[in-house]
Amino acid sequence: MVIGICTLELHLPDNHSLKGKRQVVNSLKGRLKSRFNISVAEVDHLDAWQRAAIGLVMVSNDRRHVDSELSKILNFIEDSQFASYLMDYSTELI
Secondary structure (H helix, E strand, O other): OOOEEEEEEEOOOOOOOOOHHHHHOOOOOOHHHHHHHOEEEEEEEOOOOOOOEEEEEEEOOHHHHHHHHHHHHHHHOOOOOHHEEEEEEEEEEO
8 A cells, every 4th residue: 555645835925814715725625636536635824824734645556656646736736826826845655
């Protein structure tokens, strides 16, 4: 069993409330869940208006599949409206 973990650090400079932040974060989470069949959650900076950390997890029996899917997810984010929010990311295979 292989577990792929990806953490996204987002900066949301135009947000001035938690409500605005939640709209952006929930939109990104929904798109990732529906397109890639992964588990997604906001994992840090819950009370900050302009920062968010999102955790993505995928489980498979094939290491290459997990690595490939995490790469596709990062490419999807970089090619979407959320690219300007992405500050940093990290991936790990266990």
